[in-house]
Amino acid sequence: MHFARSWRQQSSNLRLVGSRCTSCGAILFPERIRCSGCGSTELEDHRLSGRGTIFTVTTVFEAPRGFESQVPYFAALVELEEGPIICAMLTDVDREDVSVGKKVTMVTRRILAHGDDGPIIYAYKFTPELAG
Amino acid sequence: MKPTRAVGVIGYGGYIPRYRIDAAEVDRVWRGSGKKEGQSFKAVPGPDEDTTTIAIQAARNAMDMASIDPNELRAVWFGTESKPYAVKPTSTIVADAIGALPHANAADWEFACKPGTEAMQAAIGMVGSDMARYAMCGGADTAQAKPGDVLEYTTGAGGAAFILGPGQESVAVLQASTSYVTNTTDFFRREGQEYPNHGQRFTGEPAYFHHIRSSVMTLMEEIGAGPGDFTFAVFHQPNSQFPLRVAAELGFARNRVEPFVLTNLVGNTYSGAAMLGFAKALDVASPGDRILLASYGSGAGSDAFSYEVTDKIVEVRKRGVPIERYLKRTKSVDYAMYARYRGKLRRN
Amino acid sequence: MGDRIEIVGIGRTCAKERWTRGLVDLTVEAAGAALDDGGDVSPSAVIVSNALGGALGDQQNLGTFTASSIGLGKVEAHSVSCDEASGGGALRLASALVGAGMHEAVLVVGAEKTSDALPDELETVRANGLDATREAGFGFGPAVASGLGMQRYGAEHGIDRSLFYHLASTAHLHGAKNPFAFLPWELSFDQYIRSPIVADPLTVCDLAPNCDGGAAVLIRKGSGKSSSSVHILGSASVSVPTGISEPITSLSLPAAAQCAMLALRDAGLSIEDLSLLDLHDSSSFIAALSIEAVGLAKRGEALLLARDGHFRFDGPAPLWTFGGLKARGNAPGADGLYQVVEATLQLRGDAGKGQIDGADRALVQCLGSFGATAVTHVLG
Structure with a gap:
């Protein structure tokens, strides 16, 4: 059970807060304490829009411990409109509706619950935009 | 009861999970299929959903419609009887997700099926007394029912959020x-x-x-x-x-x-x-x-x-997500998948 | 590299499920074999490589505990951990100790005990070799990453997934000749194609099986040009920015490419001079990119060359001559040292049924964290 670990990650998990380097302009996700591009420590919080496209996706049938209740799940690389590519699951979608290049938006879901009595990790997943 | 200052809803949003089970399917399992199919459905939360995630999406939809700075919310109050944490507020998670923390009151309300409207009354009081410019209230549940009970034919999942604010800004x-x-x-x-x-x-x-x-x-x-x-x-x-x-x-x-x-x-x-x-x-x-x-x-x-x-409704609600979209977004599941998604299958 | 490092002793355990052996037993078994092989050379330092033991609740400070269990008395002892590149990393550091004149002889031991963990638990711990927070924490493990990679590789190069069979079948063809291999049998196309999907399109047969194992190498400063002894002719290690998205988006392994180039340059050799190679094949995807990274194949052509028998024992560039991770088995902390032990056997002419005739130069490369860490050794 890790109380502080998930607590530290909440702003990125729930609000996609990353960093913007005021020296080189790089947009980084998740938040950094030092720019991985230019080494500057002049970073400001930068909230990403949560809009992106599927870069590549796979259906996972054998999961690491803790994710078995979601099998089969879609694990994707999502390219955010600000640039960063992040690893995230897709949700509320069927295989036939998942394709490279499809537009997706961020939603917050239960990613992992530590047993029946541990903390619940809420974080980002992505889903196709709701049909009008 | 009414506040001294005019108060109203400045934005609202709802959320309904995607999965549906036909009440006839519940009947098939517990009574051997007496019911007609396609008469009534209930929404089933997916394996990664709970009251918190439902409340967060409803709150986000409400914020999109209201289009206000989340730091101006002085309260984020959700009512539920299916708290994922028995102790630890759901509302702090919702408030964090919409960026309303830390200068806001956050609490979970409980009164069976009406805590959301209680929170609404309290939000009206808070805004109406000028303690807050904006306050959010809502209700969300993944409704529980004993397997086989008559309640199981109807218990669904969903929620809605409302942002109360000054009357002149209200829809x-x-x-x-x-x-x-x-x-x-x-x-x-x-x-x-x-x-x-x-x-x-x-x-x-x-x-x-x-x-x-x-x-x-x-x-x-x-x-x-x-x-x-x-x-x-x-x-x-x-x-x-x-x-x-x-x-x-x-x-x-x-x-x-x-x-x-x-x-x-x-x-x-x-x-x-x-x-x-x-x-x-x-x-x-x-x-x-x-x-x-x-x-x-x-x-x-x-x-x-x-x-x-008010007149504002016509323009303001365009920024939101109509409930109808969630009503149309459905995927049918059988009792077995419903039982799995709702955690009714013992695995230990 | 100034003075050559000489490999004076080697040892390995069977790479199987060793139900009666614990983690320290495996290091002792492999180390003992290397010491026996090394004759009267006595190490004054021990470096032990292991990737997962601590996280799996097993022995920590493995260097000291191994030294103690072998009965080496008073020695310097360390543990090295850099995911599946640990074995290569340990040998690099041991070579540095010898090269710096701090020790005459150093014993390098790698071991992993995977069979004590249940598969899902093991996958969770292995996943932490990727970004523990942003990848492992979101349900992405090495298998998922390779599934995504295969997906992209197939789409980008217009390649059907069935072509990946030829990588696994090459490894198995060679592994069938290795009595120490975990899966010492040839893999039929039918077996491959009917293998259960783990992360579409990646199947069980695209993944190296986890096993228990230990491998050890005893090194000392080269004593001259003895034609019978094996030396480290060149080596290098390169780490690049982490993240599974880099290999998947670029379909390349920059660390592996740079590292192989530096090691060959250090040895004063080119890839054509090599009699055999061993590259990291923790999955079909990583294997394909490794082959392309070191320059054995052009981009997108690794599978075609494999299909044409290019990497078979009788082909122009023999690869995984003891079965690689795919057939010999993947014991993460020992991987890099198995490669060195097996290459040494080839160069000594002791490789048995899998012997490559006239083998005199070998390149071995192990990778960690989905290719972000690379360690290469050139032996001869």
């Missing part, structure tokens, strides 16, 4: 609100128990009907209005019959009530039920319409509200 301005509460144990869930118990027919006349009738009649008396003065009326909806019957008893025309009874489409969403119906009414209302909202919570009580829709 619907409050006229008045009342509460009618007694000590009546018609439905409850004991600490540590997974499923609620209910008093069958005792949940009807002395509970649901008596309390809603009382709160609504008090409200109409207070503002000097009759059923004919309301364009739409939204009632708590544990099933599809109760709201229509109480509407008839109170003298509301069926066609002003029925479009907002979502039970056959999404089931009884407990704390979300009346609030989702209200959101649906705001989705179709025109400026000048008057809407009655009456919740019911076992234990027991009813909160009633009268709102008048």
Whole structure:
């Protein structure tokens, strides 16, 4: 059970807060304490829009411990409109509706619950935009 | 009851999970298929959803519509009877997700199916007294039912959120609100128990009907209005019959009530039920319409509200997500998948 | 590299499920074999490589505990951990100790005990070799990453997934000749194609099986040009920015490419001079990119060359001559040292049924963290 670990990650998990380097302009996700591009420590919080496209996706049938209740799940690389590519699951979608290049938006879901009595990790997943 | 300063809804949003199970499928499993298929459905939360995630999406939709700085919210209050954490507020997670922390009050409310409207009254008080410019309230549930119980035919999942603010910014301005509460144990869930118990027919006349009738009649008396003065009326909806019957008893025309009874489409969403119906009414209302909202919570009580829709609704609601979109977004699951998604299969 | 490092002793355990052996037993078994092989050379330092033991609740400070269990007395002892590149990393550091004149002889031991963990638990711990927070924490493990990679590789190069069979079948063809291999049998196309999907399109047969194992190498400063002894002719290690998205988006392994180039340059050799290679094949995807990274194949052509028998024992560039991770088995902390032990056997002419005739130069490369860490050794 890790109380502080998930607590530290909440702003990125729930609000996609990353960093913007005021020296080189790089947009980084998740938040950094030092720019991985230019080494500057002049970073400001930068909230990403949560809009992106599927870069590549796979259906996972054998999961690491803790994710078995979601099998089969879609694990994707999502390219955010600000640039960063992040690893995230897709949700509320069927295989036939998942394709490279499809537009997706961020939603917050239960990613992992530590047993029946541990903390619940809420974080980002992505889903196709709701049909009008 | 009404605040000294005009208060109203400045934005709202709802959320309904994607999965649906047909009540006939529940019947097939427990009674050997007596029911007709396709008559009524209930929304089933996916394996990664719970009350918190439902509340977060409803809150985000409300924020998108209201288009305000989340730091101006002084309260984020959600009501539910299916808290993922028994101790630790759901509302702090919701408030964090929409960026409203830390200068906000956040708390979970509980009163069976009506904590969301209680929070609404409190938010009205907070904004109406000028303690806050904006306050968010909402109700969400992944409604529990004992497998095989009559409740299991209707318990759904969903929620809605409302942001209260100054009357001049509102899409619907409050006229008045009342509460009618007694000590009546018609439905409850004991600490540590997974499923609620209910008093069958005792949940009807002395509970649901008596309390809603009382709160609504008090409200109409207070503002000097009759059923004919309301364009739409939204009632708590544990099933599809109760709201229509109480509407008839109170003298509301069926066609002003029925479009907002979502039970056959999404089931009884407990704390979300009346609030989702209200959101649906705001989705179709025109400026000048008057809407009655009456919740019911076992234990027991009813909160009633009268709102008048303003000109702003036409433009403002374009920024939101109509409830209809979630009603249309469905994927059917059988009882086995429902049991899996709802964690009803023992794996240890 | 100034003075050559000489490999004077080697040892390995069977790479199987060793139910009667614990983690320290495996290091002792492999180390003992290397010491026996090394004759009267006595190490004054021990470096032990292991990737997962601590996280799996097993022995920590493995260097000291191994030294103690072998009965080496008073020695310097360390543990090295850099995911599946640990074995290579340990040998690099041991070579540095010798090269710096701090020790005459150093014993390098790698071991992993995977069979004590249940598969899902093991996958969770292995996933932490990727970004523990942003990848492992979101349900992405090495298998998921390779599934995504295969997906992209197939789409980008217009390649059907069935072509990946030829990588696994090459490894198995060679593994069948290795009595120490975990899966010492040839893999039929039918077996491959009917293998259960783990992360579409990646199947069980695209993944190296986890096993228990230990491998050890005893090194000392080169004593001259003895034609019978094996030396480290060149080596390098390169780490690049982490993240599974880099190999998947670029379909390349920059660390592996740079590292192989530097090691060959250090040895004063080019890839054509090599008699055999061993590259990291923890999955079909990583294997394909490794082949392309070191320059054995052009981009997108690794599978075609494999299909044409290019990497077979009788082909122009023999690869995984003891079965690689795919057939010999993947014991993460020992991987890099198995490669060195097996290459040494080839160069000594002791490789048995899998012997490559006239083998005199070998390149071995192990990777960690989905290719972000690379360690290469050139032996001869």
